Amino acid sequence: MDSERAKVAELQANQAAMAHQLAAAKTQELAQRQELDTVSDEINQLRRRHARELEDREDAMRKKEREVRELKEELRMAQDDLERERETVKSLKSTLAHQSDAHVALSAQISAFQAQQLAMQARIDAGSRNGLELSMELDTARKRIVELEKETREGESVRRKLHNMVQELKGNIRVFCRVRPLLPSDVPPRAFMTSTSSDGMMTPDGTPDPEEEDRQREEAKAQIVFPDKMDHKEIVLSSSSESATGQERKDEWMFSFDRVFEPQSTQAEVFEEVSQLAQSCTDGYNVCVFAYGQTGSGKSFTMEGGPTDATAGMIPRAVEQVFRVAEELRTKGWEYKMEGQFLEIYNETINDLLGKGEFDKKKHEIKHDPKTGRTTVTDVNVVPLATPAQVRTLLSLAQSRRTVAATLMNERSSRSHSVFSLRIRGQNTLTGEACEGSLNLVDLAGSERLEKSGAAGDKDRLRETQNINKSLSALGDVVAALGEKGEGKNDKHIPYRNSKLTYLLQNSLSGNSKTLMVLNLSPLANHLNESLCSLRFATKVNNTTIGTAKKQTRNAGAA
Numbered sequence: 001m002d003s004e005r006a007k008v009a010e011l012q013a014n015q016a017a018m019a020h021q022l023a024a025a026k027t028q029e030l031a032q033r034q035e036l037d038t039v040s041d042e043i044n045q046l047r048r049r050h051a052r053e054l055e056d057r058e059d060a061m062r063k064k065e066r067e068v069r070e071l072k073e074e075l076r077m078a079q080d081d082l083e084r085e086r087e088t089v090k091s092l093k094s095t096l097a098h099q100s101d102a103h104v105a106l107s108a109q110i111s112a113f114q115a116q117q118l119a120m121q122a123r124i125d126a127g128s129r130n131g132l133e134l135s136m137e138l139d140t141a142r143k144r145i146v147e148l149e150k151e152t153r154e155g156e157s158v159r160r161k162l163h164n165m166v167q168e169l170k171g172n173i174r175v176f177c178r179v180r181p182l183l184p185s186d187v188p189p190r191a192f193m194t195s196t197s198s199d200g201m202m203t204p205d206g207t208p209d210p211e212e213e214d215r216q217r218e219e220a221k222a223q224i225v226f227p228d229k230m231d232h233k234e235i236v237l238s239s240s241s242e243s244a245t246g247q248e249r250k251d252e253w254m255f256s257f258d259r260v261f262e263p264q265s266t267q268a269e270v271f272e273e274v275s276q277l278a279q280s281c282t283d284g285y286n287v288c289v290f291a292y293g294q295t296g297s298g299k300s301f302t303m304e305g306g307p308t309d310a311t312a313g314m315i316p317r318a319v320e321q322v323f324r325v326a327e328e329l330r331t332k333g334w335e336y337k338m339e340g341q342f343l344e345i346y347n348e349t350i351n352d353l354l355g356k357g358e359f360d361k362k363k364h365e366i367k368h369d370p371k372t373g374r375t376t377v378t379d380v381n382v383v384p385l386a387t388p389a390q391v392r393t394l395l396s397l398a399q400s401r402r403t404v405a406a407t408l409m410n411e412r413s414s415r416s417h418s419v420f421s422l423r424i425r426g427q428n429t430l431t432g433e434a435c436e437g438s439l440n441l442v443d444l445a446g447s448e449r450l451e452k453s454g455a456a457g458d459k460d461r462l463r464e465t466q467n468i469n470k471s472l473s474a475l476g477d478v479v480a481a482l483g484e485k486g487e488g489k490n491d492k493h494i495p496y497r498n499s500k501l502t503y504l505l506q507n508s509l510s511g512n513s514k515t516l517m518v519l520n521l522s523p524l525a526n527h528l529n530e531s532l533c534s535l536r537f538a539t540k541v542n543n544t545t546i547g548t549a550k551k552q553t554r555n556a557g558a559a
């Protein structure tokens with residue numbers, strides 16, 4: 001039993017020891033559990049910290065990546081900038097290269113200019129040494145210019161006097177004669193058909209025969225010769241006919257004038273002779289140029305002319321010359337004012353060719369001022385003229401209004417006298433001189449006699465022709481009376497009032513003026529008698545001396 005007891009005691013002791021051990025193990029376990037809790041807390045804390053750190057790292061990583069991207073973008077932009085800069089540098093380098101070339105050239109130029117400047121300076125130095133001498137010479141030259149200007153003005157007065165003396169010596173009525181060329185219309189085409197054809201008019205193939213053409217043209221021409229090849233003053237007309245006894249009879253008529261123009265003469269050649277006269281009106285004279293002759297003889301062609309410069313007639317040429325002379329005289333102190341009028345005398349009635357409307361219904365009266373010698377016509381348009389172009393416009397306006405009617409002799413025959421008048425007033429601002437002249441350019445109506453014009457059967461044409469003949473014979477009477485007066489019959493009455501034409505031109509026909517008659521002749525054989533009548537009339541005019549032309553001067557400032 002004891003052993004049992006000992007064993008129980010031992011077991012109890014073991015049990016106690018084991019309970020003790022168990023308690024110790026429980027305490028240890030508790031401690032270890034607490035330790036485990038602490039460790040797992042620590043682990044959790046570590047995990048959380050680690051997770052936070054991981055997050056932080058990832059954030060940092062993303063930030064870094066963003067920064068890297070931004071840096072890459074910046075790098076790309078920087079590279080672009082760099083590229084551009086490189087390009088700029090390249091172009092700047094090339095500009096620099098050019099600039100340096102230019103610089104080299106400019107430096108060379110500057111050197112050359114410097115050399116020139118030195119040379120100039122040397123010349124200026126030399127010049128300034130002569131300066132005094134030069135200014136003295138300049139003074140002398142200035143004085144000489146003043147003297148020369150004075151001499152020029154005096155020379156101009158002398159020229160005017162001499163020019164007018166020459167005109168006077170030539171006679172104050174002068175006559176030119178101009179024969180117009182044969183025109184294609186003078187010999188109709190039918191006339192060129194040979195007379196050997198069956199009907200006496202046609203070639204076998206119906207074309208004109210050139211030889212026949214020449215022969216018939218020669219036949220159509222009057223026999224006119226110009227024997228005076230030196231001075232061109234003579235014209236001889238001849239005709240052959242059969243006398244009553246069957247013998248050939250040759251008649252010859254010789255006339256001489258101041259100048260005879262052959263058919264091939266140009267407008268410029270005719271104007272060369274007229275120009276001197278036209279110039280007189282700027283010197284204060286009344287100048288009158290008439291074109292006289294039968295219808296179709298070339299009066300309008302001579303006075304007005306054709307549309308080209310070469311064919312321009314006396315009116316446009318004279319007007320251009322007056323303007324040109326006036327401009328030249330401006331340097332000598334002359335200031336000119338010009339005005340123009342263009343009238344037509346038709347059936348003894350005055351028409352204003354510059355008036356309004358188709359036909360002028362106003363009644364115009366001619367007035368002469370005995371004090372100024374000025375002629376005016378009431379109610380007509382007097383146009384101030386400043387340029388030759390204005391005159392040309394005025395002439396074409398007038399031309400379109402001229403009364404034209406058909407006659408046998410010229411389809412657009414002018415049946416009226418046209419009178420273009422240019423009045424010129426001059427004043428010399430340096431010498432105080434003043435003058436007033438006029439230029440009348442008259443295209444007379446056809447001078448043919450009644451039976452020739454075919455007018456006898458037509459009442460209106462008959463009246464026209466009678467009026468034309470009346471005024472042309474009145475012109476002849478005035479010229480004849482002026483001639484008698486010029487020969488000493490001082491009390492001789494001059495019948496200016498017998499026609500509108502002579503009354504209008506009274507002051508331009510009297511002894512105070514210069515008159516030129518251009519006799520126009522047709523070259524046709526069947527106009528021979530008419531040509532002879534015209535030549536006789538012109539000879540009567542040519543033999544007339546009507547005294548000395550007087551210059552119209554007035555006090556400066558007078559109207």
Ligand SMILES: Nc1ncnc2c1ncn2[C@@H]1O[C@H](COP(=O)(O)OP(=O)(O)OP(=O)(O)O)[C@@H](O)[C@H]1O
Nearest residue numbers: 180294295296297298299300301410412413414446
């Ligand atoms: N010198 C010339 N050169 C060339 N053609 C001319 C010449 N003279 C006149 N003519 C021409 O002759 C024709 C008749 O001339 P113009 O009309 O000048 O005659 P006119 O005498 O004025 O006649 P009218 O009395 O009918 O006015 C016109 O066709 C004109 O062009």
